[in-house]
Amino acid sequence: MSIRIGIFGYGNLGRGVENAIKQNDDMELVAVFTRRDPSSLKINTPTAKVYNANMLSEMTDKIDVMILCGGSATDLPKQTPELARLYNVVDSFDTHAKIPEHFENVDKSAKEGAKVALISVGWDPGMFSLNRMYAGAILPNGKDYTFWGKGVSQGHSDAIRRIDGVLDAKQYTIPVDAALDAVRSGSNPELTARQKHTRECFVVLKDGADKEKIEAEIKNMPNYFADYDTTVHFISKQELDRDHAGIPHGGFVIRSGVTGANLEHKHIIEYSLKLDSNPEFTASVIVAYARAAARLSKEGVCGCKTVLDVPPSYLSSKDGATLRKELL
């Protein structure tokens, strides 16, 4: 029998989850829940229905795993604990500093509901966390480096858009090749924010806006840009829509460590992603973990878990013998 999936929230991530489900024969999208008027939503799965979010408590016997596609700022801190009482859930909560707090809240309600909740599933947190975990356990004497990009940072793009006189903007985070090479050499460099990443901004101005003033305002913005070498390009709205419509991203997790009687041997473990679509890749990770959530729940597990807790084979629909034969 298929794993029956519900999606709550139908933005870029929700649509990505819908597409990812189609690539997995053992899964079926049953319902999409939205806070908008359901009749306004056009989804791509003819066999699934769209419901208003007020129906969320009514479908507990029809859905095996609910995938929460809201934002980390305000949606998920509230939604995940609420829904983990009713469903096995997966979210992509990505505010790193607040994960411990989110975990506690979700764990409590998932245990009350005897459900499995997988939080912070995606690529960072997610696959990058996993790779930091494995590499650090294998090479205890070493150092971790995480680089992001080249890719669009939503937070930095938003920060530019909030500047007076800016009509629209996209910001790319770009890892510095020289820094990557230094890390890969095993020299374990100490790197500043500026040495690790550059920031490239494509900005559309409103009529009559002051170019020099806005460029300076971007470059000097604390936290977001002041600590980086930042390039600003002013372009037309048409150019922005034509050349910067995508949401690519990616990055690198590198651990450099040493072994041997005299720590004389260097080792570099590198994991990297190059993604045409950040939300679709995140969705693909989430869908694989939705399978794991269903299986863990069937085994009687409950409570909050993360990618660090889930046996790798639980992500696959294939049985152990097949995986050992094909992959090991």
Add this chain to the structure above:
Amino acid sequence: MSIRIGIFGYGNLGRGVENAIKQNDDMELVAVFTRRDPSSLKINTPTAKVYNANMLSEMTDKIDVMILCGGSATDLPKQTPELARLYNVVDSFDTHAKIPEHFENVDKSAKEGAKVALISVGWDPGMFSLNRMYAGAILPNGKDYTFWGKGVSQGHSDAIRRIDGVLDAKQYTIPVDAALDAVRSGSNPELTARQKHTRECFVVLKDGADKEKIEAEIKNMPNYFADYDTTVHFISKQELDRDHAGIPHGGFVIRSGVTGANLEHKHIIEYSLKLDSNPEFTASVIVAYARAAARLSKEGVCGCKTVLDVPPSYLSSKDGATLRKELL
């Protein structure tokens, strides 16, 4: 209390395990078992003892995990099932085609002894298998590529050494940059053995050996070299010992896949290793999994497992809350 480790077999891998244990505060090497005369073995851990292999059945109350450092050809197929009856064990059995059979044999005896046995732990099989597992589950619509090197292939070096007139030899397997680039482009190329790797041989001849004949014999050797572009360098024994004493290795696991309503978005997941010492890195992976074996056993788990079955967090000595805070 420390996890008490035994090592059976004290070659390159066994010495690597001994060194790796020193990097993990929660572990302690208790004993090294050898088929040689114990008094002939000089180990680097003053607190550990050396025993003859005939003492292997006598230490079951003093050792939590026995690490088997023998070879896959003849040692492990016999040793792992035998010892999994008595101890939690970890081995690095790496004959890919025979893993299913080895698994069955080990599983049976581990269950009889109510012990945990982790087999095929290392980097390929091992970390490479894990990465094929994760990447394939995340991007079901895609293609896997594994490249090895640059590194010393023991099997290919041995094959050259068996040729009449050869005194000594080292063979490096080298991935072809153009093939790596083609894979990273997302074009999903079909690649022949020749297109993926080249082979570089450093050969020391015996006095009076026929250089041309030996070079031809190497290049035309079926399975080992005939399907590859092979370079042969004849050097002195002194040069071989000076420039080719190390055992570096490494490689790449790359999955290229697509997502989106029309499969319009490409994604590249790449995992790579660059290792100064193949046996020491393998040993480091094994030691992390020895920790997992001890924990699984404490939880009452028994039977044969592989890296695909073990929750990532079990590799670490840190608790869940610390891992979530530091790594997620």
